[in-house]
Amino acid sequence: MNYNVAQKHIIHQRPGKTPNPMRLPELDAILADINRIILGKDRPIRLSLACLLARGHLLIEDLPGVGKTTLAHVLARVLGLDFQRIQFTSDMLPADIIGVSIFDRESGAFHFHPGPIFTQVVLADEINRATPKAQSALLEAMEERQVTAEGKTRALPEPFFVIATQNPTYQIGTFPLPESQLDRFLLKIELGYPDPAAERELLAGADRRQLVADLVPRITPQRLIELQNTVRAVHASPALIDYVQTLAAYTRAAPRWQEGLSPRACLALLAVARAWALLDGRDHVLPEDVQAVLQGVIAHRLRPTDDDARSHAEAVAAALIEAVPLP
Amino acid sequence: MARTNRPVSRRQAWWLLATALAASLPLAPQVPLWLSLAAGAVFSWRAALTWRQWHLPPRWLLVLLVIAGTVGVFLQYRTTMGRTPGIALLVVFLSLKLLELRAARDAVATALLCYFLVLGQFLFTQTIPTALLACLTVLITTATLLAASDDRPQPLLQLRRAGLMLAQALPFMLLLFLLFPRVQGPLWGIPQDRISAVSGLSDTMSPGSIALLSQSDAIAFRVQFKGTVPPQSELYWRGPVMPSFDGRSWRVRQTLGAYTEVPYSGIGAAVDYEVTLEPHGKFWLFALELPATLPADSALTSDYQPIARQAVRNRMRYAQRAWPEAIAGINEASSILREALALPRDGNPRMRAIAAGWRAQHGDDGAAILATAETFFGQQLLIYTLNPPLLGADIVDEFLFDTKRGFCEHFAAAFVFALRAAGVPARVVAGYQGGEVNPVDGYLVVRQYDAHAWAEAWIAGRGWVRIDPTAISAPSRINSNLASAVPTEEGLPFLARSDLAWLREVRYRLDAVTNGWNQWVLGYNPQRQRDLLAGLGMNEPDWRSMTAVLSVLCGGVMLGLTVWILRNRLRVDPALAAWRRFTARLARRGIVWQPWEGPLAFAERAAGQAPRHAKSIVEIATLYARMRYGPAPQAGDLLQLKQKIAAFHP
Structure with a gap:
């Protein structure tokens, strides 16, 4: 595993190089399956899985056609989860997400027809094209993990994982998500174009749809919940918590950002870093884990005061890492 | 560090407004009223701009305002130089600078101007409240300076950061204060514009002039005795001697110092003490009768009053020795004796007649006439009061035979007149009598209401003899204090009253603190510094060794602070x-x-x-x-x- 954060914190997975007794083979198998279909995107894939293991939701901001849908689909498939896709549009209503009660003439009563959100993996596509009303229906469901319709509260399935995509906010016809709602996403990642070698393999290789259809689940949903619980038990030493605090304190004091990291953001950072450590087969978090996931955690939480830096989330995260010594 | 062209945020503007207000408000009594009002108007204007987020005024308007302010200050003082005009100009500039807060560099400039104004307060007063207020203002200004580079933290947090920085600077401040080579003279050695409204004795005495002083509880001087404090009735602090009389007022002779050392020799035990004299604008140095030594840069008048070479415009400290039993003037010059006999040609016929009778009875026997006069005064049943009735042309006659009510100047004037009329040389001595020992620090505090006047008569073979005619009628004035001598506590200053025990206790403590401040902070002069360094084992240090000690100690403090900050790292x-x-x-x-x-x-x-x-x-x-x-x-x-x-x- 390459921990070299100085080189822009791209951490490539090289399985088996440093055999670790804690390593969980099923996680390696899951990552290998996804990497076989989505080529050259090792880091975003790992982050997505870490996000899922940390019981968080994922926001992907990218151009259409770089594989967001495929990623969601593959994740659901290898983890043995149900999958639904919701395409957000500007005329969408909350009922289109949550579901609606329809009067059944035969029984003389209303019957609730659950919406597409009643599934384990939801792909909320182009979330910022919907009106705030529709957005908030989804975001409330994400936060509460339950849905209230017609006065009745219905629990959403477990595990429940939302992958939302949004177009870059500079595109027209978008309703940008407010900060408080962005905060409900544990991570924000970008997929980006594949590198030429990966793209060539994609173009020359087999049909992706077929590959997805051929995938078999590696674990059961029950096992996934167990793994999520294991993530919570990954040890974060006092020295590491000091580091998280120092990072947060730095963001609060530095004039580069309008506001610093909130305590909730620190919790998010720690949660993803735990999942990242587990993916690496460790029972404890290292500063490297924190640094590896930092960009995804801060990208949608810290607003730079300087407009120039807004588009370079990677450079911002690198600068933050290099400014804060390990305690 | 903030870039200097970053715009000033709203919160920064509030900070700067608060700082400017804190820095200029204490100066309001020093600058003219129109300027205080104008500055207040500009502050309010600025507050409105910040509140409503309106645009700043255009530059041409600011230029006009600056010119108007400068011209106003010039018209007020006819100059822009000097202490008060300078401070007034700074207030003008500071308030107008607030209307020009465009970028971070303006904010920094404003904060620095505020620091300067804080210093300006010390040009007017150097009391403990001033210093505390200045510390507070420096804290606020430092917080503002911090906010100029980063204004996101909450105000309290910002103040805490500033406080921490100042606390870290404190040891250096103390070291520099104690060890940096001092210059002779007061810390705030700007010549004062003028000594005004300083209460104290004057060089003339007419009925009512000392009674006026009894209304003031301002401190005249403080005394620290080396041994035990002499009894109250012997504490005669000799001040201006007034030999010439024009029928109503007594005046000092306009002479300079005659002796550079005392012209008499001591008899009996000496009393050693140190006086810390408050500025009073005159040349006089007060000393216990009779002075045996003279402070540096002073001389003794032919009336045995020590005077300084320069008017006492700053608080001054001098060591003194007194010979309470010394005999002075046995061979007094005839010119002085002639002067001590001079009387106006007419006036006060009744007293003149009685005195002529004494003269006829005793002839040249001054001692006998003196004894007769004392008996006579005792028989008149005079009443000592702060509110004597007004007197007409013959002040002595009217006081002695009609109103019979007077304050010490009436007693002294009448007594000296009587002796002169009987042919005995006599003169009025003004000064202070008594004082009050502060039990907290042991200093004897002499206040303006201790001002007193007594008489001095020249008796052949005995020289000048002190007689206090007030003591004949109101002995408790001399033996205890003013409050016990005045019939009902009529019109006494609040602090002179004896019935408020708790108030006196508070006053003692406050006064001890003020005295400590005067002695050790404001009065920390080269001599004190040498004493301190000698106590540390450095005798007569030159600037090189002092610089070395200073550098080593500052380095030590720096090291200590570094260790303190790195403590977490070291553990x-x-x-x-x-x-x-x-x-x-x-x-x-x-x-x-x-x-x-x-x-x-x-x-x-x-x-x-x-x-x-x-x-x-x-x-x-x-x-x-x-x-x-x-x-x-x-x-x-x-x-x-x-x-x-x-x-x-x-």
Whole structure:
């Protein structure tokens, strides 16, 4: 595993190089399956899985056609989860997400027809094209993990994982998500174009749809919940918590950002870093884990005061890492 | 650091407004009223601009306002130089600068101007409240300066940061204050515009002039006795001697110092003491009768009053010795004796007639006439009061025979008149009588209401003899204090009253604190500094050795502060200490650990750069990472880590 954060914190997975007794083979198998279909995107894939293991939701901001849908689909498939896709549009209503009660003439009563959100993996596509009303229906469901319709509260399935995509906010016809709602996403990642070698393999290789259809689940949903619980038990030493605090304190004091990291953001950072450590087969978090996931955690939480830096989330995260010594 | 062209935020504007207000408000009594009002108007204007987020006024308007303000100050004082005009100009500039807060550099300039104005307060007063207020203003200004570079923290947090910075600066301030070579003269050595409204004795005495002083509880001087404090009735603090009389007022003779050392020799025990004299604008130095030594730069008048070479415009401290029983003027010059007999040609016929009778009875026997006069005064049943009735042309006659009510100047004037009329040389001596020992610090405090006047008669063979006619009628004035001598507590200053015990206690304590401040902070002069350094074992240090001591001590404080700040780092985890040794070894090979770099990331990079040692580097880093970040280190881990690092020689 390459921990070299100085080189822009791209951490490539090289399985088996440093055999670790804690390593969980099923996680390696899951990552290998996804990497076989989505080529050259090792880091975003790992982050997505870490996000899922940390019981968080994922926001992907990218151009259409770089594989967001495929990623969601593959994740659901290898983890043995149900999958639904919701395409957000500007005329969408909350009922289109949550579901609606329809009067059944035969029984003389209303019957609730659950919406597409009643599934384990939801792909909320182009979330910022919907009106705030529709957005908030989804975001409330994400936060509460339950849905209230017609006065009745219905629990959403477990595990429940939302992958939302949004177009870059500079595109027209978008309703940008407010900060408080962005905060409900544990991570924000970008997929980006594949590198030429990966793209060539994609173009020359087999049909992706077929590959997805051929995938078999590696674990059961029950096992996934167990793994999520294991993530919570990954040890974060006092020295590491000091580091998280120092990072947060730095963001609060530095004039580069309008506001610093909130305590909730620190919790998010720690949660993803735990999942990242587990993916690496460790029972404890290292500063490297924190640094590896930092960009995804801060990208949608810290607003730079300087407009120039807004588009370079990677450079911002690198600068933050290099400014804060390990305690 | 903030870039200087960053615009000033709303919160920064509020900070600056508060600072400017804090810095200029204490100066309001010093500058003219129109300027205070104008500055207040500008502050309000600025507050409205910030509140409503309106645009700043255009530059041409500011230029006009600056010109108007400067012209206004010039018209007020006819100059722009000097203390008060200078401060007034600074207030003009500060308030107008607030209307020009465009970029961060304006904010910094405003804050620096505020620091300067804080200093300006000290040009007017140097009391403890001034100093406390100045500390507060410096704190606010420093917080504002911090806010100029980063205004996001809450105001309280900002103040805390500023307070911490100032606290760290405090030891340096103390060291510099104590050890930086002092210059002679007061700390605030700007010549005062004029001594005005300083209460104290004047060089003339007419009925009512000293009674006026009894309304003031301002401190005249403080005295520290080397031994025990002499009894109250012997504490006669000699001030201006007034030999010439024009029928209503007594005046001092306009002469300069006649003696550079005392022209008489001492008899009996001497009293040693040190006086801290408050500025009073005159040349007089007050001394216990009769002075045996003269302070530096002073002389003794032919009336045995010590006077300074320059008017006392700053608080002054001098050591003194007194011979209470000294005999002075046995061979007094005839001109002085002639002057001590002079009377206006007419007036006060009744007293003149009685005195002529004494003269006829006793002839040239001054002592007998003196005794007769004392008896006569005792028989008149005079009443000592703060509110004597007004007197007409013949002040002596009217006081002695009609109103019979007077204050000490009436007594002294009438007595001296009587003696002169009987042919005995006599003169009025003004000064202070008594004082009050502050039980907190043991200083004797003499206040303006202790001002007094008494008489001095020249008797052949005995020289000048002090007689206090007030003591004949109101002995308690001399034996205890003013309050006990005045019939009902008529019109006494609040602090002179004896019935408020708690108030007196508070006053004693406050006064002891003020005195300590005067003695040790404001009065910290080259002499005090030499004494202090001598106490530290440095005798007669020159500027080189003082600079050396100063540098060493400042370095020491800096080191202490550094240690204090690094304390957390010094109390390191042993695994971290071992890791630092390890990275130091690699650094010598040119493989430098970045302080933000995680152990495994560093190990991977280092292993790449030094492939021969890759195995041990990765082993050490893995062990360290597990110890520092893992759940519970195992017993032998630390030893193993230390051994591996000890064996590691890249």
